Amino acid sequence: MVRADMQPLLVELGTEELPVKALPALAQAFFDGVIDGLAQRGIAFDRDGAKPLYSPRRLAVLLPGVALEQPEQSSEVLGPYLNIALDADGQPTRALQGFAAKAGIDWTQLQRATDAKGERFVHRSVTPGARTAALLPEIVNAAVAGMPIPKPMRWGAHAHGFARPVHWLVLLLGKDVVDATVLGARSDRMSRGHRFMHDKPVWFSTPDDYVAFLRGAKVLVDPNERRARIVAEVEGAARAAGGTARIDAGILEEVNGLVEWPKAIACGFEREFLAVPQEALIATMEANQKFFPVLDADGKLSERFVGIANIESKDEAAVRTGYERVIRPRFADAKFFFVEDMKQGLASMNAGLATVKYQDKLGTVADKVARVAALAKSIAAQVGVDPVQAERAASLAKADLQSRLVNEFPELQGIAGRYYAAVENQPIDVAHAIDEAYMPRFAGDAIAPSKLGQVLAIAERLDTLAGGFAAGLKPTGNKDPFALRRNALGLARTLLEGKIDIAPQDAIDGALLRVQADMARLGTAKVDVSGDLSLENILLGKEILDFIKERLRAYYADRGVSPQQFDAxxxxxxxxxxxxxxxxxxxxxxxxxxxxxxxxxxxxxxxxxxxxxxxxxxxxxxxxxxxxxxxxxxxxxxxxxxxxxxxxxxxxxxxxxxxxxxxxxxxxxxxxxxxxxxxxxxxxxxxxxxxxxxxxxxxxxxxxxxxxxx
Incomplete structure (x- = not known):
């Protein structure tokens, strides 16, 4: 609650366009730094729902109430005990006189206190609190200095650096400008509106004017308001085009950091491009151009998309033409790659894997594919899946690594293979399993939906773990070059959520046996063995199982399982x-x-x-x-x-x-x-x-x- 002795506070740091992905973190750090600075100095404040405010060209802190001064500052300094402070005649010793001189008073003005050791002299004082306005420059500069800026820029003749050049500073406490200089900018009550739609300064009488006045200057400084407007604009444009917008949360956040006044532009492209895997087109629109694809009633990609401009253009058609022009070459490349890959075929792509090194000690990608195919065949027989089909799907699962499309769009690994398998009239289950072998692709992603896909996903991760441990690539600290932690959790999740009831130790040992044989053949094994698993790899298998189970600790903790229950x-x-x-x-x-x-x-x-x-x-x-x-x-x-x-x-x-x-x-x-x-x-x-x-x-x-x- 805002008290009578409080006034609203506004701090706005105006800059060139800030780095998009870092913007939310920078704004939060600035906000936290100002809050912490007030708290550390004992200055009372009321947040009342306050949050970081920001746009591409500014970082701001707006608090509804901040006390105008610190509370009184009380201090107590302990001095010498009486047996040391006074001589036999009750006169002050040099120790007491020195203590009084340090306090700046006569010794007779000192007070006394008693503790477990006896009575001693103390100096108690109360000083008025400093004015908040006097402390704010220090608080704001400390908040700026504490922000996470990995590569600061320097500009002009200044010695200081920041994420981007700083051009203005607004620092208001109530109606008053607080005199301060931050990164070379002198405080004022003048901000700036939209770069193109409002070329006049924005003048604030009090901090309460901030959000509304900037809105009038075509700047939505509240990221939540700006985000909501983007969603509304995109969804409205998609509906007008007869479809629904695909709004990826990550892309939405990036666009939110790119614009101050979002305006949707409905765009389109030639239908012929829809023959290309839609994932490639979506990847281009989202990752490269920050556009929002429009889906049809069946959830398939349509020839429409929505771009978000940072301006209400007088010539919207020109903006649309620009958006469509920039996306067409990328689509044309994707179409070319796709057509050429289909001419090549999966068999030819697969043959090329023999020339691609997987890992120095583990051979080529073709060697890995052979191991995974053998594992998939063995696992399939245990879980009621056709072993021949599992072996076939696994043998094709990495062929698309040799495709032009995956070379251009690495995130389409497996997805491209599914399309190529379908074009070649491979069994539909095999085609889908080629894609599903990579699931879950990221934290929170679903496991493979089909049993055949689950078999491939398990076999793939078993070989990765067995090979990684056998080649000495076990994770250390934050280093995990083969993503073994992610693979271990993906394997465990697939077994658990797919309800696949196989003995993990036997499966791990089977994977290690195949890795061991390949390493012996390649001359990279420490021990030349054949047939049975070496003692070293038997112990390694147990270590891998413990490694997998340890990944499950956090997995189950998220589901409410206590550490004691897990250990039990x-x-x-x-x-x-x-x-x-x-x-x-x-x-x-x-x-x-x-x-x-x-x-x-x-x-x-x-x-x-x-x-x-x-x-x-x-x-x-x-x-x-x-x-x-x-x-x-x-x-x-x-x-x-x-x-x-x-x-x-x-x-x-x-x-x-x-x-x-x-x-x-x-x-x-x-x-x-x-x-x-x-x-x-x-x-x-x-x-x-x-x-x-x-x-x-x-x-x-x-x-x-x-x-x-x-």
């Missing part, structure tokens, strides 16, 4: 990642039960007891050695629980297993309340240890539940 499941053997997922779901349900904490603590206690046993743990249980009712009842309860949960474990119904084991709590509690495990009689002691081991084995049959105990 990671600590036990599981058949597959799908089995791992089922156990995680079960441990999550178990953790909600009232018995969970007690049983987790009990299993942790059992583990500690069993760790202290020298030699092999006893396993034989003799009911005749039971001397206490509680141990007899626990034995009977464990027998019953094991009988009940054996079929449930076989069915992987882990929720039911843990639910049944939760019913053991009364017997477990009674046992630890009434039974001394380490009895003097060795036979009785071993019998009780064997009972606890049997209980612990079953309690840990789904997950190491002791991890849930804090």
């Amino acid at each position: 499941v990671s600590s036990v053997e599981h058949d597959s990642l799908l089995d791992f997922d089922r156990r995680l779901q079960a441990i999550g349900e178990f953790a909600k039960l009232p018995e969970a904490d007690a049983l987790a603590a009990a299993n942790k206690r059992i583990g500690n007891i069993l760790k202290k046993v020298d030699g092999a743990l006893p396993t034989a249980i003799d009911p005749r050695l039971f001397t206490e009712t509680a141990e007899r009842e626990l034995h009977e309860a464990v027998d019953a629980a094991i009988a009940d949960t054996d079929p449930l474990l076989a069915q992987r119904d882990y929720v039911a297993v843990l639910g049944r084991l939760a019913r053991l709590r009364p017997q477990v509690d009674a046992f630890f309340d009434q039974v001394l495990v380490n009895a003097d009689d060795a036979a009785v002691r071993n019998n009780r240890l064997a009972l606890l081991k049997r209980l612990s084995d079953r309690l840990g049959g789904v997950a190491a539940i002791e991890h849930l105990s804090m």
Whole structure:
């Protein structure tokens, strides 16, 4: 809430056009810097929904209320204790006189305070707070200095640098201009409007005028307002053209940083270009020209697109012609590449992969394709997919790397292959799988939708991981040249979300075996082996599986799985990642039960007891050695629980297993309340240890539940 002693604050830094992609971060950093500067100096302010304001030519901070001065500044400086400060006659020693002189007062004006060590002299003072106007120049300059500018520019004869040359500074506190100089610009109340549509200065009486007056000068300084106008303009133009706009969030943000007064221009191109893969045309429109494609009723690309101008032109047709002219050569190139690639054919492209190096130790791309095809064939047989079709699709999946279209548009890798396979009348499933092999392409992307595509995606990532680790390319710190982290997560997601129930360790070892054979053939293997997996690669396979599971930690954390639950499941053997997922779901349900904490603590206690046993743990249980009712009842309860949960474990119904084991709590509690495990009689002691081991084995049959105990 704005107090009576507050006034609105406006800081605007006017520049040449700022770098588009850096603009939001620069604006946020400037805003945060001013806010932090006020807070550090104890100056009260009210944000009341304030946010960074910016356009291509300005960065601004607008706060509805800022106190006009700091609060009073109190200080307390501790001086010497009395036994040091005063001599035997009660007169000041040199230590006290020095302390008083430093404070600038006579020693008799000092106050006294008492702490645990005794009484001492102190100097307390209160000074008026500084005026905010006097502190603002320092605050604004510090905010500018703290902005993330990797390559500052220099202009004129100035020694300072910034992202772009600075031309003006507005600094208003209430109705008053605060005298300041920032990057060579002297403060004023004069801003500038649109470069072309408003060539007069914009004069502000108070900060409250800022947004509205600039709007009148054809500048939308609020990025949210500007973004909303862009969307409305684009959608309106697309509707008028009979379609719907494709508005990519990243492109929208870039366009938002390019314009101050957005105006949609409806454009078009020749229908003949629609014969080119639409992804190539869309990539050109979005990435190269920041245009918005228009889709037809079926979601296909139409011959319409929308450009956003930074001006309301008197000759809109000329702007349209310019937009259409700039895009036509790129479309013509894409069409040429596509036609020439179709003449070449996938088989010819594939043959060319033998001349393309994949990695020094791992051979050519053709070598990789052969390994992936063999893996895909093996995996397909395990999951009910036609192995011949899987091998065929995998053998063609990288052919388009030799295409002209992918050379020009690398982001079309796989997509181009799908088009070429369809033109050659390859089975439609094979064509789609060539594209889907690359899914998920980025964080948040979906996995391959078809089972055949999932098989190819798994095989591709298995080979990449096996080859990367075998060639010594494991990620270190932020370095991950083969994107092994991304591939590991993509592999895990495909197995989990595709519900593919294969043993990951076996699949990894199969991939390593093929990599090992190729490295031996190429002479790049450390050990020349054939047939079985080397001991080194067996250990490497386990490392790869741990690497994959570690990528899942963040994946499950985003889904509400606690680190304790994840560790509980990671600590036990599981058949597959799908089995791992089922156990995680079960441990999550178990953790909600009232018995969970007690049983987790009990299993942790059992583990500690069993760790202290020298030699092999006893396993034989003799009911005749039971001397206490509680141990007899626990034995009977464990027998019953094991009988009940054996079929449930076989069915992987882990929720039911843990639910049944939760019913053991009364017997477990009674046992630890009434039974001394380490009895003097060795036979009785071993019998009780064997009972606890049997209980612990079953309690840990789904997950190491002791991890849930804090």
